[in-house]
Amino acid sequence: AAIPACGLLGKLLGEIVSIVAFDVTPEALRIDDMVVAHELRRKWVGRAMLRELEQLAVKLERPRVVVDDARGAQEFFRRVGFENEGDQWVRTLR
Helix, strand or coil: CCCCCEEEEEEECCEEEEEEEEEECCCEEEEEEEEECHHHCCCCHHHHHHHHHHHHHHHCCCCEEEECCCCCCHHHHHHCCCEEECCEEEEECC
């Protein structure tokens, strides 16, 4: 697998519990992969990671966060405010 251009690590009590791999494009931050420890799913860890990524997008003046392949996580992305646009899931930041 290719090494991601950028990433965020989520830690809880010193242990890595989540990872978001992403790329910075001229118009958006594009999520390549997102993993949350199985035992912490449904505990808002994924939402917290996306919130951090959105704050980074605002600082980098990127108005959108994009997911090209939701890989079975479509319902999660819908619940956290992403909208389906063809083959992508997109969250437009205000």
